[in-house]
Every structure is written in C-alpha cells, then in structure tokens.
Amino acid sequence: MSRLSSAALFALLVIFGKQATSAESTAIQRLTHSYYSKFFLNYSPDGSRLVYSRHHANRRGAKQILVGTRIVRADGTNDRPLLSEYDATVQVQEHPAFAPGGKQLLITGGGSDTANASKDTFVCSINAEFAASDLKKLAAGDGVTLGEEPSWSPDGKRIAYVTTTEQLWIADADGKNKEMLLQGSGQYLHQPAWSPDGQWIAFASDRDGNIEVYKTRWDGTDLTRLTDQPGIDCRPRWSRDGQWLLFTSNRKRNQDVWLMRQDGSASRPLTTHSASDDHGAWAPDGKSIAFVSMRDGGFDIYRAALPDGVEIGPPAKLRPLLRVTEPGLIAYYHFDKHTSEQVRDQAGPNHLSLHGAEVVEEGGRGSLEFSGDEAYAVGGNGVTLRGSGPLTISMWIRPATASGNGYLISKYGWNIYLGGDLVPRFESRSAKNDAWNTLAAKQSLPPATWSHVAAVFDPAAKAMLVYVNGKLSAQQPRTDGALGATAAHPLHLGRYNHGTQFFRGRLDEIRIYNQALSAAVIQESHAEQRPRVAGVSM
Known part of the structure; x- marks a missing residue:
C-alpha cells in the first residue's frame, strides 16, 4: 500500500478547502x-x-x-x-x-x-x-x-x-x-x-x-x-x-x-x-x-x-520519564491504577495488550484475571525478550481450582505452566531447539491463594531452578548453555504461545530478568513484593 505523504495531504486539504x-x-x-x-x-x-x-x-x-x-x-x-x-x-x-x-x-x-x-x-x-x-x-x-x-x-x-x-x-x-x-x-x-x-x-x-x-x-x-x-x-x-x-x-x-x-x-x-x-x-x-x-x-x-475563552496558563511542569531500573530487569508488569486495554511495561517497551484478561482490584491493588476461556495478554517480541539466557522469571500466582494444564507465561523458548495438579513447571527448549527441558516444583500451589514462583536458567551454573515463596523447590542440570527458540515468538500471558491451554486465575508482579538471580535475592524479592500484591495475606 502506498504511503500518503505530507505533500499529498496538503493537496487533499486544498482540494477540499474551497468553500467560503x-x-x-x-x-x-x-x-x-x-x-x-x-x-x-x-x-x-x-x-x-x-x-x-x-x-x-x-x-x-x-x-x-x-x-x-x-x-x-x-x-x-x-x-x-x-x-x-x-x-x-x-x-x-x-x-x-x-x-x-x-x-x-x-x-x-x-x-x-x-x-x-x-x-x-x-x-x-x-x-x-x-x-x-x-x-x-x-x-x-x-x-x-x-x-x-x-x-x-x-x-x-x-x-x-x-x-x-x-x-x-x-x-x-x-x-x-x-x-x-x-x-x-x-x-x-x-x-x-x-x-x-x-x-x-x-x-x-x-x-x-x-x-x-x-x-x-x-x-x-x-x-x-x-x-x-x-x-x-x-x-x-x-x-x-x-x-x-x-x-x-x-x-x-x-x-x-x-x-x-x-x-x-x-x-x-x-x-x-x-x-x-x-x-x-x-x-x-x-x-x-x-x-x-x-x-x-x-x-x-x-x-x-487567541479567541475569547481560551487562556493559556504558565508552562507545564516537566514530569520525569520514569521506568523501573533494577539490574537485569527487562520487563515488569503490575496492575495497580490501570485504566486502559494496554498495560505498561514498567521496565521497557514490551507493553501488554489485553485480550479478554481483566484487571481486578482488591484492597487498592490490581491484578490480572484470566477466565480460562480465551482470555490472555500479549507483550510483543521486543529485542530484550529474545535473549538465550541467563534468565529469571518472577511472578505471583493465584490459581483457581485445578482443571488441566494452564500456561502462566509463554515465550515458547521458555514457559511456566501449572499442571492439573497445580504444580508449577518451568520448561524450555534446548539450545538446538530439538528437545524440551522441564523442571517441576516439589509442591503444588494452593487454589485461591497467592504464591510467589521464580524460575531461573543459569548457564554459568549449568542449572535450571524453581523457587516457591522464596525457597528453592527444585533444580536440575542444564548443560547446553543456551535457551533455544527465543527469538521468533511473542510473549503471552494466560495461555501457551500457540494459542492453547488457557490459565484460570490471577497473576501479579510479573518480572523478567536477563540475569540468573541468586537464592538470596529471590528470597528478598519475595518478602519485598508481598505488600504489593492484590489481596495477599500479610
């Protein structure tokens, strides 16, 4: 399709601007x-x-x-x-x-x-x-x-x-x-x-x-x-x-x-x-x-x-262009004071568009709710999301009752999902994109209750790790050094990247890092983030 230039626009304005x-x-x-x-x-x-x-x-x-x-x-x-x-x-x-x-x-x-x-x-x-x-x-x-x-x-x-x-x-x-x-x-x-x-x-x-x-x-x-x-x-x-x-x-x-x-x-x-x-x-x-x-x-x-009734006040006060700056943080979503069908990425340009997912408020805080039926959100495929590791994904999860696999976050090359047993699983593609590596936590998440889950891919330590509520739950070796298939697929919340296996429940305080966070940092993050989560018990 040809582009309408400024010159062409001016011509249109003149053509249609002949009436006294x-x-x-x-x-x-x-x-x-x-x-x-x-x-x-x-x-x-x-x-x-x-x-x-x-x-x-x-x-x-x-x-x-x-x-x-x-x-x-x-x-x-x-x-x-x-x-x-x-x-x-x-x-x-x-x-x-x-x-x-x-x-x-x-x-x-x-x-x-x-x-x-x-x-x-x-x-x-x-x-x-x-x-x-x-x-x-x-x-x-x-x-x-x-x-x-x-x-x-x-x-x-x-x-x-x-x-x-x-x-x-x-x-x-x-x-x-x-x-x-x-x-x-x-x-x-x-x-x-x-x-x-x-x-x-x-x-x-x-x-x-x-x-x-x-x-x-x-x-x-x-x-x-x-x-x-x-x-x-x-x-x-x-x-x-x-x-x-x-x-x-x-x-x-x-x-x-x-x-x-x-x-x-x-x-x-x-x-x-x-x-x-x-x-x-x-x-x-x-x-x-x-x-x-x-x-x-x-x-x-x-x-x-200026015409009558139009008065221009003093120059507007410059407001800073704020983004959350934290070492390695490449995407960050919270859902407080939300007013549109797009959720701002507080750390970068990977803003979420909502498709059936709804922001709900409780106690002055917001979270993102998924019905389990064609409700999801998409965060695009920005350059910062295409890395092959290291990686940490941190999020708060409030699942509804168990009902089969439900993907919480999915980039295809790496994903976190809950099984029908409400056990969180961290899966990722091999460096050659020819196999899955899946690590399941040792415990299930209680329904209708907020839990914190962090998944880590640490190529230096040659390991995958899953933390639940600030504590290490499971780990396994991962020796190929890189995540595969991370460049071509957009970020999805609430469903698998290919449009299936919808999650039913709520998510909040979602953070993605291009670093492998340590156990101490994850434990501190769990404690620090608790007051920010909608409806979480203190």
Missing part, C-alpha cells in the same frame, strides 16, 4: 509578503524567530536546493535562508524544530526528493545570532538511520520521529537507544509533537480509516483518539501549559487552523477564511498563534490572537 466560511472572530495580522510556498512553521524557544521550509523549483539531481529551511523574525522581517551552505548536499530541508534551549535545530534532510525513503533526521548548531553550522545526520551511518519529522522532548534528552513504514519511534537526543512505540495500520502516521510535561506525544494517523489526531504516552501506552470528524485532522501542536492542542482540519470543507482541549473536547476553529490556512505554531508566550495562509494570493505567515 464565516468571518473570523479574532484579529489576524500578516507578517510576511513574499508569497512563495511556506510549510512546517515553528517558533524559536525565545519567540524572536520563526523557521519554516520553502519549496523551490524542481531541480532534482542538479545539486541545488529543492526544499530549503528559512528563518524570519517574529515580526516578519529579515527573512533569509538558514542552511544555504548545505544546499548542494542536503537538497531537502523539512520540519525544522528547535531544541528546548535553542542551541540546536533538527530537520528532515535528504539528498533528493525522489523518494521519502531517502530522508533522515539531521541536526545543526545554532548560535546567538541564529546562524547555523555543522549540519550532519543525527545518527551517523549509511542509509536511513532514524526517520523523519523529528520532535524534541521538552527536556531535550529525547526525540520522537516517524518512519516511512508508518511507525512512531523515540530515541535519545544523540540518536541512540531507539525504541518503537506504535505501528500504524494505514497509510498515514505523521507529525509527532511532544507535550510540554513530557508525558504525551500527539500525532496524526489514519489507523481507524480517517486521518485524525491521536495521543499516546511517551512509552506507547494509553493510545487515545482525540478527533473523530469527517475530513482530515492533522498537525497537532501543544500549548505551553499542555491544556490545548492546535491542529489543521478541513472538517467544514475548508482548510483551517483549529483548537481543542488536550482531551479532544471544546474544539473550535481559529481561522475561518475561504483560503487555505495551515501549519499553525504557538508563540512561546502562549498569547498568539502563527500560521501559513493563502488568503492574499500566495503563501505567507500570519499571526492570530
């Missing part, structure tokens, strides 16, 4: 008078400058600029190229975005515009006079190393970006530690915008069939659709207090700049001119909005005051 609308209710001021095309508008953090991209004559392959980045004073004066020194080598310069401190600028760059796949994220330095230098790829390497349409996190430590395969990613500010948050299901996933408190990323997608505005938490959880209207809603931008979103819409068959609250409510048009209005950008002081319009015959930048 009512007079505008807010003051509009024209800032530039140059008429040539302008896209991807953004303010500098101090509010003194605007950057944008300009289309030039189509000269592919001539080592001349095709889409250039320009900078202009906030009053519309001193409009000039920003990266002209690099025009011959980086002929496409789109989506300029200042770092929070204003000393760096990200762009989408490419050597030609023959294909979106040629574009990548570039970075340059910006001095006090707003001169650019040292333009280079953010992540060095041949081909596309990141993606396009970069957006800074408010602390400047990370970026969000998208790929031509309709994926939303984040990475460290140096391009390292890349992490995919979402895979789109249509032709369009664009314009990521990080919220000022650091907790959300807004973007536009056609994942539900129509191009709408969505937001997701910075770790890919709590995906929320914010608009649901005919037409196209796109280019979301956050107000400095994080309470409002600016976006472009043609829902009234006219391309205008709109406002809505951060939860999608109270949407209203900011512009209502019959010409195309697009590429809105908040002034850093929160008092006005700049945008690009064709209302005077060409593409120029305008400034609009």
Whole structure:
C-alpha cells in the first residue's frame, strides 16, 4: 500500500478547502509578503524567530536546493535562508524544530526528493545570532538511520520521529537507544509533537480509516483518539501549559487552523477564511498563534490572537520519564491504577495488550484475571525478550481450582505452566531447539491463594531452578548453555504461545530478568513484593 505523504495531504486539504466560511472572530495580522510556498512553521524557544521550509523549483539531481529551511523574525522581517551552505548536499530541508534551549535545530534532510525513503533526521548548531553550522545526520551511518519529522522532548534528552513504514519511534537526543512505540495500520502516521510535561506525544494517523489526531504516552501506552470528524485532522501542536492542542482540519470543507482541549473536547476553529490556512505554531508566550495562509494570493505567515475563552496558563511542569531500573530487569508488569486495554511495561517497551484478561482490584491493588476461556495478554517480541539466557522469571500466582494444564507465561523458548495438579513447571527448549527441558516444583500451589514462583536458567551454573515463596523447590542440570527458540515468538500471558491451554486465575508482579538471580535475592524479592500484591495475606 502506498504511503500518503505530507505533500499529498496538503493537496487533499486544498482540494477540499474551497468553500467560503464565516468571518473570523479574532484579529489576524500578516507578517510576511513574499508569497512563495511556506510549510512546517515553528517558533524559536525565545519567540524572536520563526523557521519554516520553502519549496523551490524542481531541480532534482542538479545539486541545488529543492526544499530549503528559512528563518524570519517574529515580526516578519529579515527573512533569509538558514542552511544555504548545505544546499548542494542536503537538497531537502523539512520540519525544522528547535531544541528546548535553542542551541540546536533538527530537520528532515535528504539528498533528493525522489523518494521519502531517502530522508533522515539531521541536526545543526545554532548560535546567538541564529546562524547555523555543522549540519550532519543525527545518527551517523549509511542509509536511513532514524526517520523523519523529528520532535524534541521538552527536556531535550529525547526525540520522537516517524518512519516511512508508518511507525512512531523515540530515541535519545544523540540518536541512540531507539525504541518503537506504535505501528500504524494505514497509510498515514505523521507529525509527532511532544507535550510540554513530557508525558504525551500527539500525532496524526489514519489507523481507524480517517486521518485524525491521536495521543499516546511517551512509552506507547494509553493510545487515545482525540478527533473523530469527517475530513482530515492533522498537525497537532501543544500549548505551553499542555491544556490545548492546535491542529489543521478541513472538517467544514475548508482548510483551517483549529483548537481543542488536550482531551479532544471544546474544539473550535481559529481561522475561518475561504483560503487555505495551515501549519499553525504557538508563540512561546502562549498569547498568539502563527500560521501559513493563502488568503492574499500566495503563501505567507500570519499571526492570530487567541479567541475569547481560551487562556493559556504558565508552562507545564516537566514530569520525569520514569521506568523501573533494577539490574537485569527487562520487563515488569503490575496492575495497580490501570485504566486502559494496554498495560505498561514498567521496565521497557514490551507493553501488554489485553485480550479478554481483566484487571481486578482488591484492597487498592490490581491484578490480572484470566477466565480460562480465551482470555490472555500479549507483550510483543521486543529485542530484550529474545535473549538465550541467563534468565529469571518472577511472578505471583493465584490459581483457581485445578482443571488441566494452564500456561502462566509463554515465550515458547521458555514457559511456566501449572499442571492439573497445580504444580508449577518451568520448561524450555534446548539450545538446538530439538528437545524440551522441564523442571517441576516439589509442591503444588494452593487454589485461591497467592504464591510467589521464580524460575531461573543459569548457564554459568549449568542449572535450571524453581523457587516457591522464596525457597528453592527444585533444580536440575542444564548443560547446553543456551535457551533455544527465543527469538521468533511473542510473549503471552494466560495461555501457551500457540494459542492453547488457557490459565484460570490471577497473576501479579510479573518480572523478567536477563540475569540468573541468586537464592538470596529471590528470597528478598519475595518478602519485598508481598505488600504489593492484590489481596495477599500479610
């Protein structure tokens, strides 16, 4: 399926934006008078400058600029190229975005515009006079190393970006530690915008069939659709207090700049001119909005005051991007204060999607309940889950009455299940993936009662071990040194990886380590985790 580009989107917006609308209710001021095309508008953090991209004559392959980045004073004066020194080598310069401190600028760059796949994220330095230098790829390497349409996190430590395969990613500010948050299901996933408190990323997608505005938490959880209207809603931008979103819409068959609250409510048009209005950008002081319009015959930048009833508060307080950090911990699930059909991985990107499994609360704590009948959860197949050992799996289990095999956790290469006798069993594939190694605990788990089980594969000690309630229950030799068949299969909870043998009961405090935890650490973990488990007796 072909990808719908930003240029194609603009064409659609213009085509469907020809119907005259009512007079505008807010003051509009024209800032530039140059008429040539302008896209991807953004303010500098101090509010003194605007950057944008300009289309030039189509000269592919001539080592001349095709889409250039320009900078202009906030009053519309001193409009000039920003990266002209690099025009011959980086002929496409789109989506300029200042770092929070204003000393760096990200762009989408490419050597030609023959294909979106040629574009990548570039970075340059910006001095006090707003001169650019040292333009280079953010992540060095041949081909596309990141993606396009970069957006800074408010602390400047990370970026969000998208790929031509309709994926939303984040990475460290140096391009390292890349992490995919979402895979789109249509032709369009664009314009990521990080919220000022650091907790959300807004973007536009056609994942539900129509191009709408969505937001997701910075770790890919709590995906929320914010608009649901005919037409196209796109280019979301956050107000400095994080309470409002600016976006472009043609829902009234006219391309205008709109406002809505951060939860999608109270949407209203900011512009209502019959010409195309697009590429809105908040002034850093929160008092006005700049945008690009064709209302005077060409593409120029305008400034609009906020409408009555919209007041922007002080800058949102930055909230830390927290993950549980514990040596060797690669996945961690608890179920307290849960509000969606996705459960966040507290240690990494392997978030759970729930399929019939339900979070239940008891005593202010949550746990995940499985009915034993087509109820399960899936945690994906992230890179951290594909290791061949060492391995520790720690979890709390509250089984219902015995009723045949029920898989608690399954990666195929390693699994824990309860037999019909409620005895926990740790099974894994051999290094050559030609045999099963199964270790059963020495005791069964009492029904309707919480128990702690930890399974360990320790290649250094050449052993498999099972602990129950902090104490070693069983062990056996394992001498082939690696777990087999761990790379190709996603993580499942509540059933076997191949979709059979469903568990009936509850799970909580599920932790996976790429280390072989010692007996002492497992005993300490058992005692430390007891108060966190829903309904466990103290």
